[in-house]
Amino acid sequence: MTQDTLDALRTEINEIDSELLVLLAKRRRISHGVLEYKINNNKPIRDEERELALLEKLIRYGKSLGLDQFYINNVFQVILEDSVLNQQALLQKSLNPDTVNDTHRVAYLGGQGSYSQLACHKYFSRRPGKVVEMGCQSFEDITNSVEKGKADFGILPIENTSSGSINEVFDLMQHAQVSIVGEVTHSVEHCLLAKSGIELKDVKKIYAHPQPFAQCSRFLQSLADVTHETCDSTSSAIKAAAECDQSAAIGSAQAGRSQGLEVIKSELANQAENHSRFIVVARKPLQVSTQIPTKTSLIMATKQHVGSLADALMVFKENSINMTKLESRPVPGNPWEEVFYVDLQANIADPQVQKALEALKEHTQTVRILGCYQSESLKAVEPI
Numbered sequence: 086m087t088q089d090t091l092d093a094l095r096t097e098i099n100e101i102d103s104e105l106l107v108l109l110a111k112r113r114r115i116s117h118g119v120l121e122y123k124i125n126n127n128k129p130i131r132d133e134e135r136e137l138a139l140l141e142k143l144i145r146y147g148k149s150l151g152l153d154q155f156y157i158n159n160v161f162q163v164i165l166e167d168s169v170l171n172q173q174a175l176l177q178k179s180l181n182p183d184t185v186n187d188t189h190r191v192a193y194l195g196g197q198g199s200y201s202q203l204a205c206h207k208y209f210s211r212r213p214g215k216v217v218e219m220g221c222q223s224f225e226d227i228t229n230s231v232e233k234g235k236a237d238f239g240i241l242p243i244e245n246t247s248s249g250s251i252n253e254v255f256d257l258m259q260h261a262q263v264s265i266v267g268e269v270t271h272s273v274e275h276c277l278l279a280k281s282g283i284e285l286k287d288v289k290k291i292y293a294h295p296q297p298f299a300q301c302s303r304f305l306q307s308l309a310d311v312t313h314e315t316c317d318s319t320s321s322a323i324k325a326a327a328e329c330d331q332s333a334a335i336g337s338a339q340a341g342r343s344q345g346l347e348v349i350k351s352e353l354a355n356q357a358e359n360h361s362r363f364i365v366v367a368r369k370p371l372q373v374s375t376q377i378p379t380k381t382s383l384i385m386a387t388k389q390h391v392g393s394l395a396d397a398l399m400v401f402k403e404n405s406i407n408m409t410k411l412e413s414r415p416v417p418g419n420p421w422e423e424v425f426y427v428d429l430q431a432n433i434a435d436p437q438v439q440k441a442l443e444a445l446k447e448h449t450q451t452v453r454i455l456g457c458y459q460s461e462s463l464k465a466v467e468p469i
């Protein structure tokens with residue numbers, strides 16, 4: 086094949102890709118039209134039956150064109166998720182008009198290339214408006230900026246599939262005067278990053294934030310004679326590695342590239358599926374439509390009786406409310422006292438949920454609602 090034939094084929098591929106983009110944009114616009122029907126008729130945004138029928142039909146048609154089921158399913162799951170999350174974000178925007186600003190000042194941990202910055206980009210990509218990024222040095226700086234009105238939103242990592250709950254953030258939420266207004270899950274692909282020419286055997290020091298150190302503990306144990314230096318964010322770890330010889334940092338390939346570092350080892354996390362869930366906080370709570378999947382997070386201190394936690398949890402069961410997370414944390418200054426963080430699949434605008442929260446008072450000393458927000462974890466429908 087000649088260079089000219091290759092160029093001609095690539096031109097054709099470029100044209101097809103552009104056509105695909107035009108069609109994807111058109112599909113998204115039409116799905117916004119469907120939203121109007123759902124608003125007027127008070128229907129849930131997600132229609133799983135329709136999604137399943139659509140996927141099955143596409144898989145059948147795709148097969149007749151020589152495309153396999155796995156490929157079609159993967160492509161269309163991404164398209165459907167985008168369609169549903171965009172409709173939900175638009176609906177939320179119409180319900181909370183005072184949050185619709187031209188610019189959102191967003192505080193997150195670290196700077197260029199931090200995982201929090203990637204989560205920030207993902208969350209705000211579905212929300213119109215310009216994002217002004219405010220990289221911070223600590224989680225406390227983030228909540229302080231939101232409390233003082235220096236930032237409109239803060240992004241905080243709350244849990245990870247490899248290292249579990251991020252206790253520092255749970256403890257901060259006990260007292261921070263902020264509300265949870267959203268969540269975003271982002272896959273975290275840890276790589277070992279170093280200056281060009283450095284190989285794994287040359288590395289004597291690894292820089293990272295404590296979370297990546299915890300999430301890659303198995304890989305780190307396999308290295309002999311390597312020291313670890315904790316940094317306050319992934320971006321500062323990458324900067325440090327960019328300035329030192331015989332050293333490396335743990336971060337995303339993308340972040341490493343932005344500082345001229347190369348990937349010398351990838352897939353470092355203990356779990357192959359390494360995802361972090363971030364919460365988005367703001368000063369004021371949001372109103373969430375009952376037409377979309379919603380989460381409510383709360384902190385409660387139960388009474389000091391035998392079985393009081395069990396009694397409190399029974400309230401959720403009796404009201405058919407699904408609990409997706411329960412976490413206990415000590416109360417600073419009160420040894421052996423605990424508070425419980427609870428995530429519910431619930432909307433506080435629902436009378437049944439209000440009834441449950443009222444009943445909860447009987448079994449608790451305090452209950453504080455941390456926020457009610459759009460749940461972004463959509464469970465994909467599975468065609469057979």
Ligand SMILES: C=C(O[C@@H]1C=C(C(=O)O)C=C[C@H]1O)C(=O)O
Nearest residue numbers: 116119130131132135136165168
């Ligand atoms: C667009 C719609 O809303 C959602 C998105 C769908 C899509 O993008 O095809 C299908 C079903 C719904 O979950 C719809 O109901 O048709």
